[in-house]
Amino acid sequence: MWFLKSRPVVPVLRFTGPIGMVTPLRPGLSISQCAGAIEKAFRMSKVPSVAIIVNSPGGSPVQSNLIFRRVRQLAEEKKKTVYVFCEDVAASGGYFLALGGDEIYADPASIVGSIGVIFAGFGFDKAIEKLGISRRVYTAGEAKDALDAFRPERPEDVARIKDLQREVHDVFIGAVKERRAERLKGPDKELFSGAFWSAPRALEHGLIDGISDVRTKMRELHGDKVRLRVVPLERGGLLSRLRRFPGASARYEDLTGGGLAFGDDLISAIETRALWSKFGL
Numbered sequence: 001m002w003f004l005k006s007r008p009v010v011p012v013l014r015f016t017g018p019i020g021m022v023t024p025l026r027p028g029l030s031i032s033q034c035a036g037a038i039e040k041a042f043r044m045s046k047v048p049s050v051a052i053i054v055n056s057p058g059g060s061p062v063q064s065n066l067i068f069r070r071v072r073q074l075a076e077e078k079k080k081t082v083y084v085f086c087e088d089v090a091a092s093g094g095y096f097l098a099l100g101g102d103e104i105y106a107d108p109a110s111i112v113g114s115i116g117v118i119f120a121g122f123g124f125d126k127a128i129e130k131l132g133i134s135r136r137v138y139t140a141g142e143a144k145d146a147l148d149a150f151r152p153e154r155p156e157d158v159a160r161i162k163d164l165q166r167e168v169h170d171v172f173i174g175a176v177k178e179r180r181a182e183r184l185k186g187p188d189k190e191l192f193s194g195a196f197w198s199a200p201r202a203l204e205h206g207l208i209d210g211i212s213d214v215r216t217k218m219r220e221l222h223g224d225k226v227r228l229r230v231v232p233l234e235r236g237g238l239l240s241r242l243r244r245f246p247g248a249s250a251r252y253e254d255l256t257g258g259g260l261a262f263g264d265d266l267i268s269a270i271e272t273r274a275l276w277s278k279f280g281l
Contacts, residue, residue, distance in 0.1 A: 020060025058092025116194025
């Protein structure tokens, strides 16, 4: 009978925020945070589709790759088709996550791409020299103090970091070519330059498959009666753990060492803001 027919359910994963930038108060996307939800999404429905929404300016290449690989492993094991939908930004590590999709869609105003690797820092050696401060560092291993912000930049350190960046970039490029294959259009020099584009341009380059959103696409595939069920990620921050104990009276400062944890969280907030602001957000 009609009222006994179950409506199709499509699990939806939301990968939102910077990747791998974890502090006590500000957990970033990581495989430990996402693994449980990913496993649940691939086993909770008989519908052969899993939807993923990505809204991330990037972050850790390692965590990006680990999350991407877990999605692909389960998609193959469970014989599911993965559809990814980019929101504001799917750039750098965010686009790496999007590669987990068999098909990738975006909003017309989404920012997509930034297939590159970046290292940024500051140099304070001239500042402490003017202040009459001497830096005392003792190491076992001649490269242990490489890229120390309080020492003058050394050519061998720059060469080493550039070699590392090339290797990581090659991993990223390999994943793009593996997943997008013949859909890619345009020279490698442009596609893998670290540039980013609006969704229509990304579509021209073959980085995405179309302009759409999760509700519209899932209705096209599974009918107007389809239900979208968001599978929440594990929030591993300190405050979320404290909420499990309503009677707990311990202060944040007591549990984390006070200013040190606050300082870490402040630095993380600044780095996060810088990642988003690069894309005008």
